[in-house]
Amino acid sequence: MAQPPATHTNWPIFRSLKAFRPSDLPGDLIAGLTLAAIAIPEQMATSRLGGFSPQIGFFAFIAGSLGFAMFGANRFLSCGADSTITPIFAGGLAVMATAGSPDYQSLAMALALMVGVIMIAGSLFKLGWIANLLSTPVTVGFLAGISVHILVSQLPGVLGLHTPDGPTLYKLGMLAKDIGQTNLYTLAIGLGVLALVAGSETISARIPGALIGLVAATIAVIAGHLESKGVNVVGTVPGTLPKPSLPDIAPERWVKLLSLALLIAVVVMVQTAATTRSFLSDRDKPADVDRDFLGAGAGSVLSGLFGAFPVNASPPRTGIVSETGGRSQLAGLVAAGIVLALLAFGATLLQHVPDAALGGVLLFVALRIIRLKQIVMIFRQSFYEFLLVVATAAAIIVLPIEQGVAVGIALSLLHGIWTTTRGRLVEFVHVPNTTIWWPAGRQVGGEPRPGIIVVGQQAPLSFLNAANFHSDVIKMIGASTPKPRLLVIEASGIVEIDFTAAQALHDLFRECREDGVTIAIARLESTRAQDAFERFNLYDVLPRDRVFHSVDEALRTLGGPA
Known part of the structure; x- marks a missing residue:
């Protein structure tokens, strides 16, 4: 009788492959193919969200998948570019350099290395408790605020309008002012991809709706000559492969990045812990959160060395691996291999992908991370904690995003202190x-x-x-x-x-x-x-x-x- 895979705490690397059996191969291959189909458009879109060219998102996915497979414990977890942390660090880096510039990318590389080192230290010193710093109401408010940021950042691309600079509320005002200049072609592409992704998700999470939408949108752009009608496209994607290098920035700029790195690391710890606890490798054993911090940290270090940005655990992608029969991190490695092959041999296929299609993917991501049911439940059951949801979301929307996240963490800690002081x-x-x-x-x-x-x-x-x-x-x-x-x-x-x-x-x-x-x-x-x-x-x-x-x-x- 087959025995379930066991956790081998004494195996230093590729732990999830220790119990691998030949009979697991079909499940891992299918899960890897499905994961790649989901990840390719998502990583491109998230990279653009952060102000990077699409191939940088692929670098982050390859690094995150390889780093976690080597050092993580969870058999299903997918690590790569993530829309939760990308708006946060993009907002912080934009203060120090122009988005898309070489200096901006060097800062992102340095940030990834710092986040990775903090995560590894968190693993070595058993700091899994840090994942509990954010209470559920603050986490729900945090995600709602991040969602608004993503929506506001992507609406100009979907509407075919110029992207204004400035705070979120200012951007909303400018969009409302220029709404009459909407390009109907880009709007149709963006909303069409959004509808296709949402419909696919409703039928089955295994359907790669984002990839289907990107292919359909690209065909429409080429067949209809829509670039001449104002539809912006990704353009040339260099077919370069990730090569290890170190960021060239002055020592004092490393110091300036420290507070942002700590903030990102806390968010990554929270999301990694939540993901690994939701998709347990072994239902009879607790999640090894500290070991998974090591895997996510190694992913960020590799991402920084590959010229990309910090990576994070992804609950939706992890769910895909689990639901499609994945048995080990081989599924993530298969997906990373497919992405690497696309970079090496098929990058030219991506040049006609419309920006509005990537925007449609991110609109779906933004709408998905808003936890409306939990917000309603908190409102009905604990009005004071509902105010925490509102306050956290408002702080992230109104303030510079990294400051808003810091306020959210502070509110969570104050909530914990207040709860303790109520014990009379x-x-x-x-x-x-x-x-x-x-x-x-x-x-x-x-x-x-x-x-x-x-x-x-x-x-x-x-x-x-x-x-x-x-x-x-x-x-x-x-x-x-x-x-x-x-x-x-x-x-x-x-x-x-x-x-x-x-x-x-x-x-x-x-x-x-x-x-x-x-x-x-x-x-x-x-x-x-x-x-x-x-x-x-x-x-x-x-x-x-x-x-x-x-x-x-x-x-x-x-x-x-x-």
């Missing part, structure tokens, strides 16, 4: 006819006990809430009638205690002792919290025999009624 003191009551003490609430028919207070903190105890915890306990003791003789802290929710919180507990234990109130800890279950009691010498002020496995045990031991 909770009073527990005794559930009749049991030994259970439960948080007081409308659905709990519990009862307090005279002279006994049982409280808990349902959040990590840290500098964010330590002062509130201390003051709330003191207030509860002061407001209790009669004065309590026993205070039990139910600590199951306290999974962490930092230095500031430990000092607050020191003070609380001392003040209770001076006030004649016996204090005990129950259910200190977290090993990190237990280590904190040892590390911060909390047992110097609270005897070890005052720490119990349950509230009931504490009451029985310290003389309280059971």
